[in-house]
Ligand code: NAD
């Protein structure tokens with residue numbers, strides 16, 4: 001079975017390719033490298049000892065997308081490609097709508113033309129906005145608080161319409177909670193450009209001495225220690241959910257939405273303390289103002305993924321910290337470290 005992986009050089013895409021190759025799938029990856037480094041593709045080949053084709057193509061380039069579908073007989077597509085920085089999306093909304101929404105429309109058009117109708121899509125827990133209660137079920141109301149989140153909501157609606165229009169489509173929409181950690185080899189991981197927006201890469205950069213201290217955005221939330229609570233999920237657990245979703249869409253048509261989370265919520269301070277415990281690194285921090293748009297608590301109910309896909313996250317917060325740290329300490333400058 002040949003799977004096209006869009007965004008294959010990125011953080012989650014590169015981990016997914018390892019899992020696919022190790023489970024006997026043929027992979028073709030594309031990425032425009034706007035937020036990634038081709039080095040990740042090289043590392044994935046080294047880790048797995050397997051080869052696959054990589055194309056530096058843009059989803060927005062319809063001609064190149066067509067040429068790829070002419071060349072290969074894809075069975076399915078896992079679609080990770082997209083821009084994902086919340087703050088940047090507020091500054092550059094049109095770039096986000098164009099890249100994420102138009103890019104996905106291009107992908108779906110070419111899939112339709114070549115009758116490739118099995119798709120796994122990366123959505124996000126951000127589509128739940130500020131939920132009234134937790135844990136969050138797939139049936140909860142959705143809303144967007146920023147353009148990035150709105151691109152995910154719009155794409156979800158497009159994919160639903162597509163599947164309602166023709167039952168040949170088979171689509172799994174996966175709503176990720178907070179993916180962190182890295183492959184246990186320490187050879188690939190999250191590689192943010194500039195100052196990290198997300199908590200875990202910020203912590204690892206403080207631990208490795210690249211940043212002075214962590215700024216904790218508020219300690220006056222209604223949580224056990226006042227800091228924000230999230231459902232952190234190991235990236236390797238997360239990508240295993242994609243293989244289960246592929247198996248599911250191979251057997252079922254229509255569209256289904258699944259939360260991919262652990263079902264457990266940890267605060268910023270829980271994560272800092274766990275990281276310090278497993279790495280013996282102290283993380284200096286200061287409490288600063290709340291970050292605009294942040295919510296107090298967010299964690300998943302993932303019963304549907306367990307029952308329908310036979311998938312559950314198994315890795316612990318300790319594993320996530322250990323693996324994120326191994327990647328950071330062995331590659332202090334990300335993919336630039338070994339080049
Ligand atoms: P990432 O930025 O590391 O990977 C996305 C990849 O897509 C990058 O390599 C980028 O260069 C590529 N890309 C972007 N636009 C493209 C285009 N037009 N054509 C071709 N390639 C393009 O991000 P990630 O963390 O691996 O996220 C993967 C997907 O999961 C994204 O869709 C993201 O929105 C979604 N997601 C991520 C998180 C998270 O916290 N990391 C949470 C929920 C959802």
Ligand code: WQD
Pocket residue numbers: 084086123124125126177178179197198199200202214215216217218227228229230268291294
């Ligand atoms: C986690 C917690 C912060 C950084 C974002 C996107 C979401 C999804 C995942 C893609 C919060 C706190 C953070 C820091 C801090 N991405 N924090 N200091 O905000 O839950 O979700 O990434 O879909 O759409 O919004 O993740 O890692 O940024 O923050 O105190 O320097 O850490 O306030 O409580 P978030 P995060």
